[in-house]
Amino acid sequence: MKKxxxxxxxxxxxxxxxxxxxxxxxTNQSGESLADVNIYIEGSYTGTTSNTEGIYELKLKxxxxxxxxxxxxxxxxxxxxxxxxxxxxxxxxxxxxxxxTSLDNVVVYADENPALxxxxxxxxxxxxxxxxxxxxxxxxYSRSLWRAENIPEKILGVxxxxxxxxxDSTRSGIIYLxxxxxxxxxxxxxxxxEEITASKVSGNDNGFSWNNAEDFNVSFYNNTISFNIxxxxxxxxxxxxxxxxxxxxxxxxxxxxxxNKVEVIPKRKKDKVFSGYIYIVEDTWEIYGxxxxxxxxxxxxxxxxxxxxxxxxxxxxxxxxWLSLSKGxxxxxKILGMSGNGKFLGFYKNYELTPAKEKLQFTxxxxxxxxxxxxxxxxxxxxxxxxxxxxxxQNDYLKKDSIQQLRKSKSYLDSVDQxxxxxxxxxxxxxxxxxxxxxxxxxxxxxxxxxxLNYNNVQGWNINTSFTYLQKDEDNSYKxxxxxxxxxxxxxSEEKLRGSLNYRHKFNNFKDTYLGxxxxxxxxxxxxxxxxxxxxxxxxxxxxxxxxxKLYERNxxxxxxxxxxxxxxxxxxxxxxxxxxxxxxxxxxxxWVNNPDxxxxxxPLFSEQLxxxxxxxxxxxxxxxxxxxxxxxxxxxxPDGKFNMNNPAYPNISFVYEKGFGSxxxxxxxDMIRTQIKQDVNLANLGxxxxxxxxxxxxxxxxxxxxxxYKHFNGNQTFVESASSYVGRFLLLDYYAFSTQHxxxxxxxxxxxxGLILNRIPLLNQxxxxxxxGGRALLTKERNPYFEANIGLExxxxxxxxxxxxxxxxxxxxxxxxxxxxxxxxxxxxx
Numbered sequence: 085m086k087k088x089x090x091x092x093x094x095x096x097x098x099x100x101x102x103x104x105x106x107x108x109x110x111t112n113q114s115g116e117s118l119a120d121v122n123i124y125i126e127g128s129y130t131g132t133t134s135n136t137e138g139i140y141e142l143k144l145k146x147x148x149x150x151x152x153x154x155x156x157x158x159x160x161x162x163x164x165x166x167x168x169x170x171x172x173x174x175x176x177x178x179x180x181x182x183x184x185t186s187l188d189n190v191v192v193y194a195d196e197n198p199a200l201x202x203x204x205x206x207x208x209x210x211x212x213x214x215x216x217x218x219x220x221x222x223x224x225y226s227r228s229l230w231r232a233e234n235i236p237e238k239i240l241g242v243x244x245x246x247x248x249x250x251x252d253s254t255r256s257g258i259i260y261l262x263x264x265x266x267x268x269x270x271x272x273x274x275x276x277x278e279e280i281t282a283s284k285v286s287g288n289d290n291g292f293s294w295n296n297a298e299d300f301n302v303s304f305y306n307n308t309i310s311f312n313i314x315x316x317x318x319x320x321x322x323x324x325x326x327x328x329x330x331x332x333x334x335x336x337x338x339x340x341x342x343x344n345k346v347e348v349i350p351k352r353k354k355d356k357v358f359s360g361y362i363y364i365v366e367d368t369w370e371i372y373g374x375x376x377x378x379x380x381x382x383x384x385x386x387x388x389x390x391x392x393x394x395x396x397x398x399x400x401x402x403x404x405x406w407l408s409l410s411k412g413x414x415x416x417x418k419i420l421g422m423s424g425n426g427k428f429l430g431f432y433k434n435y436e437l438t439p440a441k442e443k444l445q446f447t448x449x450x451x452x453x454x455x456x457x458x459x460x461x462x463x464x465x466x467x468x469x470x471x472x473x474x475x476x477x478q479n480d481y482l483k484k485d486s487i488q489q490l491r492k493s494k495s496y497l498d499s500v501d502q503x504x505x506x507x508x509x510x511x512x513x514x515x516x517x518x519x520x521x522x523x524x525x526x527x528x529x530x531x532x533x534x535x536x537l538n539y540n541n542v543q544g545w546n547i548n549t550s551f552t553y554l555q556k557d558e559d560n561s562y563k564x565x566x567x568x569x570x571x572x573x574x575x576x577s578e579e580k581l582r583g584s585l586n587y588r589h590k591f592n593n594f595k596d597t598y599l600g601x602x603x604x605x606x607x608x609x610x611x612x613x614x615x616x617x618x619x620x621x622x623x624x625x626x627x628x629x630x631x632x633x634k635l636y637e638r639n640x641x642x643x644x645x646x647x648x649x650x651x652x653x654x655x656x657x658x659x660x661x662x663x664x665x666x667x668x669x670x671x672x673x674x675x676w677v678n679n680p681d682x683x684x685x686x687x688p689l690f691s692e693q694l695x696x697x698x699x700x701x702x703x704x705x706x707x708x709x710x711x712x713x714x715x716x717x718x719x720x721x722x723p724d725g726k727f728n729m730n731n732p733a734y735p736n737i738s739f740v741y742e743k744g745f746g747s748x749x750x751x752x753x754x755d756m757i758r759t760q761i762k763q764d765v766n767l768a769n770l771g772x773x774x775x776x777x778x779x780x781x782x783x784x785x786x787x788x789x790x791x792x793x794y795k796h797f798n799g800n801q802t803f804v805e806s807a808s809s810y811v812g813r814f815l816l817l818d819y820y821a822f823s824t825q826h827x828x829x830x831x832x833x834x835x836x837x838x839g840l841i842l843n844r845i846p847l848l849n850q851x852x853x854x855x856x857x858g859g860r861a862l863l864t865k866e867r868n869p870y871f872e873a874n875i876g877l878e879x880x881x882x883x884x885x886x887x888x889x890x891x892x893x894x895x896x897x898x899x900x901x902x903x904x905x906x907x908x909x910x911x912x913x914x915x
Contacts, residue, residue, distance in 0.1 A: 106167065107141040107472075108176040110134050110155065118157060118180060120429070122396055122409045126152040126164065129222075129435045132470045133410050136427070141472045154338070156409075158363065158373045158396055159183055162338040185333020185345050199329035202344045202364050206319040209369040214305035216370075216405045219271040221436040221443055224278070225470050226295040229477065230260040232424040239420075248287060249487040258480045259424070261286035262293035265468055269439070275446040276301070283457040284465060287484030290559055292458050292722050296451050300411045300430030302393065304362070304374055308768045311391070312383045313838050315356045316769055318348045318376070326350065326357050334366075339399050342366035354381045354852045355843040356769075358393070370406050372397060380417075381852050384838075386884035387419040403437055419884050431470050448651055450729075451720040458723075497521040524556040538618040541631040541683040543607060544577025544671040563593035563725050573606065577671040582606055582637075593725030595648040603641040607667065610634045610688055610698070611796040611819050617806060624802055625683070632801055632819065634688040636698070636792060639663040651728075652717035658708045664792060666697040688791075688820035699790050704747040710740040735763035744793055752790040754825075755783040762811070771838040774811045779829040787825075794823040797830065797862060805889075805908050810834055814860055815872060815906050816895040826865035834858035836878070853877045856891070871896040874906070887911035 110118045117138030124131025134140040142153070153176070155163040160180040167174065233256040237244055250257045265282040278297045285291035307321055308314035316326045330347040337343050344364045350357040363372035373396040380388030392414045397406040412429040436443075473481070490496050498521075505518045515531030529551050530536070536548045550571045557564040566589040574581045584604025591597040609616075616632050625631040642660030649655055669686050687698050715734035720727040730736070740758045747753050758780040765773040780795055799817035807813055811832045837855040842848050856878055862870040876891030889908030894901060 104144050105141055105173045106144070106153065106176055107139070107173075108178060110138045110140065110157075110178050110180060112160070112180055112182065118160070120394060120396075120410060120412060121155060121157040121180070122398065124154050124156075124398065124409060124433075126154050127401070129407070129409075129433050131409060131433055133429065133431050135472050135474050137474050139472050139474070141470075143467065143470070154398075155180065156338075156396060156398065158361075158375050158394070164338060183335050185335050187331065187333055197329065197331075199331040199344075199346045200324075202331065202346055202369075203319060203323065203329050205369040206364050206371075207321060207323060210305055210319055210321070213368070213370045214303065215272060217270075217272065217407075217437070219437075219439060219444055221267065221269050221439040222432045223434040224266045224268045224297045225264070225431045225433075225468075226266075226293075226297065226300065227263045227429045227471065228260065228293070228295050228426070229258060229428075230424065230426040232256060232259045232422065234422050236420075236422070248491060249484065250287070258286070258476070261477060261480050262291075262295055263465070263469070264293045264295045266297060268297045269443060269446070271444050271446065275444075276450055277446055278451045280451065280453045280457050282460045282464065282468065283453060284460065285458070286481050287488050289485070289488065290458060292453055292724060295428075296720070297430065298450065299428070302395070302411060302413075304371060304376075304395070310766075311378075312385050313356055314766065314768050314771075315358065315378060315383065318346075318358060318362050318374075319371075320769070322769060326352075326355060332361065337372070339401075341372075341399070343372050348376060352843050352849050353379075354839075354849060356382055356839055358382075360392075365406070370397075371395075372406065380884075384852070384854075384879055384886075386886055387417045389416040389418050389423075391415045400435075400437070405437075407435060408432055429471065433470065448716065448718050449721050450718050451722075453720075453722045455723045494522045524558065525554065527551070527553050535619060537622075539622045539625045539631070540618070540633040540635065541625070541669045541671060542578065542633070542635045542667050542686050543573075543575025543580070546573055546575040546578075546607075548573050559724065561724075562590065565590050571604070575607070575670065579670075595726070596646070596654075597648075598644075598646045600644045601642070605637065605639045607635045608638045610636055610792060611799075611823075612792075613796055613798040615798045615800060615813070615819055616802065620802055620804055620806065623804075629683065630802075631683050634686055634820070635667050637665040637667055639665070648726075651719060652714040653711065654714075655709070655711040657710075658706075660706045661703070662706060663703045664699070664790070665701045666699055668697065688823075699792060700749050702747055702749040702752055702790065704744050704752055704790075706742065706744050708740060708742045710738065713737040713739075730764075732764055732766050735761050737761050744789075747790075749790070751784075751788055752793070753784070754789045754793055756793070756795070757781045758795075769840065771836050771840050773833070773835045774809065775831070775833040776812045777829070777831050778812070779827075781827045782825050784825055789825050791823070794825050795828055796820065796823045800906070803904055803906055805906055806910065807908075808910050810858060810874075810891075810908075814862065814870075815874060815891065815893045816902060816904055817862070817870065817872070822862055822864055822867055822870060824864040824866055828862070828864045830863070831861045832858075833860075842877075852879060854879045856889075858891075868898050876906070876908075878908070 110121045112118055119134055119136040119138065121134040122131060123140050123142055132140050132142045150166065150168050153165045153167050155178055157180055159182060161183050163178060163180060165176060235244060235251055235255045247259060250259055262285045264280050266278050266280040269277040276298060283293045285293050302309055304317045304319060307317055309317060316323060318327055328349040328351060330349060332345040332347045334342055334344050344366060346362050346364060348358060348360055348362055350359050358376035358378050360376035362374050362376065365372050375394055377390055377392040379390055380386055395408060395411045398409050400407055410429065410431045412427065414427050416425045417423065501519055501521050507516060513531055515529055517526060517528040519526035530549050532547060532549060537545065539545050548571065550569055552567055552569040554567040555565060556562060569586045570583060572581065572583040582605040584602055584606060587601045589599045621631060621633045640660055640662045642658060644656060644658040646654065646656035667686055669683060714730060714736050716731035718729045718731055738760045742756045744752065744754045760776060760778045762776040767773055782795065797817060798813045799819045800813065800815050801818060805815065811834050835857050839854055841855045842853050854877065856876040858874045860872040872893060872895045874891045874893040876889055878889040879886050880888035880890060887910045889910065891906040892903065893906050894903045
């Protein structure tokens with residue numbers, strides 16, 4: 085405690101003692117407030133930005149008694165005001181005048197577009213201008229706000245609540261408000277580190293903001309800007325394929341530079357493009373500022389209505405470069421009658437452009453939070469915050485902080501639980517939850533929802549339910565927790581009840597250390613990849629008299645332990661005893677009368693032999709060790725946990741060794757090694773390329789191991805797919821025809837063009853569909869190679885609901901070819 089207090093006092097003494105404050109309000113000539121105006125001392129990196137009410141506060145340490153204050157805002161004339169008596173607090177209100185652009189001095193020929201030459205020069209000098217900043221250290225401040233309106237009380241029958249008092253009587257309010265203060269370190273081309281010294285989340289005094297400087301590291305000098313998909317910069321190398329341009333006018337800035345204001349016009353509005361204005365400096369062809377916007381259709385984020393990016397730069401005469409003072413983007417969204425908006429602002433100051441080498445030491449840790457970053461008090465924030473809060477934001481902090489204190493109290497939590505914990509008449513069917521919010525524990529019973537009722541030919545109609553006791557950590561999160569659950573399944577035709585008891589314990593949120601112990605009995609798919617969901621099988625059985633699930637009974641006891649050994653290397657080990665029993669159909673009756681022959685056998689290889697069993701009933705012990713290597717894994721280090729991010733520059737590699745031993749049928753003992761290499765490659769404007777290579781080796785001295793332990797492949801015989809990605813899945817492969825007890829290899833590849841092709845075709849470009857090409861190959865010792873190729877369309881649907889994909893698939897094997905159509909129902913992942 086003493087150390088934290090001393091650190092805070094030293095920081096305040098060194099950096100945040102305010103000698104004077106210059107404040108005011110900035111408006112346009114109509115009296116409207118101007119937000120995001122950059123205000124800074126000329127010749128320095130000391131400055132601030134106006135908030136959405138046009139209010140600004142420039143808090144200074146010891147300064148010269150006289151200096152020039154610069155007010156800079158895109159679209160308006162830059163104003164400079166001489167400040168005297170700088171040791172006194174001053175009120176400086178200002179009216180900015182719109183910049184008048186002119187084409188009077190531009191020579192325009194009838195067959196010439198002057199904007200094209202400007203953009204050509206900007207493209208030619210793009211890499212050179214980007215590399216002018218080799219390294220820097222800077223102070224950084226960010227603020228994020230997300231507002232919602234017209235939130236219903238229920239969505240699909242589920243209570244939404246009031247977001248812990250956030251929503252008012254109109255079901256509107258600020259959902260999220262947060263701030264961060266940090267020091268950032270950068271070295272070209274992409275080395276980055278951020279040290280967050282202060283973090284504040286409205287209504288959560290234990291929370292850490294997710295804002296970080298890399299979120300604002302949006303550079304239009306790059307060919308593309310990542311925003312769900314790769315958006316095309318107006319000065320990308322291939323920008324002329326996406327944009328038209330118009331010179332809106334020219335003007336001279338306060339430093340005497342000639343600035344070209346160029347309108348950016350998309351060739352195809354639903355393409356991955358921006359519209360608006362980009363400002364280019366004559367002769368050096370650097371970016372002076374951007375005011376660009378895009379849409380949800382362009383970014384393929386359906387609920388998004390619009391996003392506006394604003395960036396403005398200031399000139400450093402000594403270094404002869406343009407530096408960013410502020411970056412931000414505003415967005416609006418709307419779906420199902422709900423709507424809202426948000427604003428993200430990042431502000432830079434105190435640049436060091438020639439930092440010492442010892443400051444530029446980089447690791448895979450890209451963001452680090454000080455332990456007490458979320459404990460800074462209001463005095464600290466008032467002294468450090470460069471952009472003043474609006475009245476709405478002030479009220480949100482006050483309201484949520486007071487509500488938080490109330491809602492954390494035992495009396496309040498007990499009163500809420502008393503209402504929530506009431507057992508209702510329909511609770512045995514709909515489910516029931518009891519909770520003790522003060523002690524972060526709960527007991528839940530899932531009841532019997534429509535998705536818990538399924539059908540297969542072994543059990544007939546069967547239903548699932550579960551009971552869970554959960555104890556979470558003191559933050560009421562899943563960073564640390566343990567739970568005990570019981571799962572029950574009853575097959576009506578089989579007239580058998582099965583169940584399991586499971587214990588899970590997550591020990592920490594830094595290495596994600598996990599222990600799981602389970603005992604029970606279950607009807608499990610013979611194909612261990614579980615290629616078909618119970619829901620899809622139920623639909624197939626109900627309407628097409630096809631039950632693809634092939635099941636066996638597994639009575640088991642197992643334990644698993646997993647831990648991250650070092651960053652990017654995660655390992656696990658498991659041990660299990662299994663008592664395995666073959667199952668037969670318990671019903672062969674039709675649900676509808678379209679197929680008089682009824683269902684096929686539960687035997688995956690001999691579908692017509694209803695009485696045939698697949699294997700001898702037996703017991704076996706299984707031990708498994710595995711590891712995953714994520715090379716170059718970046719991570720965020722917060723006091724409440726380590727949060728990993730995949731590095732797309734490298735593939736992920738996994739390895740598993742599995743041993744079956746001590747079987748009651750000695751022939752069934754085995755050894756198996758499996759490995760996988762998988763990567764998602766970002767190809768900028770060309771889309772993304774995803775691939776996976778799987779290989780394995782199985783050793784069984786008897787040459788006839790249990791079919792349960794064969795390597796089975798993720799096939800599909802239903803012409804319906806619910807996975808979000810098809811990499812690693814075969815689309816027309818029989819679930820068991822290629823199962824092997826020997827070595828194997830499989831290759832999967834898919835290229836998603838993300839609008840590259842279809843957005844250039846008239847009429848089709850209005851649909852906003854994406855073209856997909858894919859291919860797969862399977863090689864086993866027993867059979868000739870199997871190949872698949874597919875061409876498809878994704879992002880199908882209507883309006884803001886685009887959960888469908890459609891592919892034509894062709895398979896090739898033994899000189900034969902089979903074709904089919906695959907319907908992707910990606911919304912099934914939500915069920």
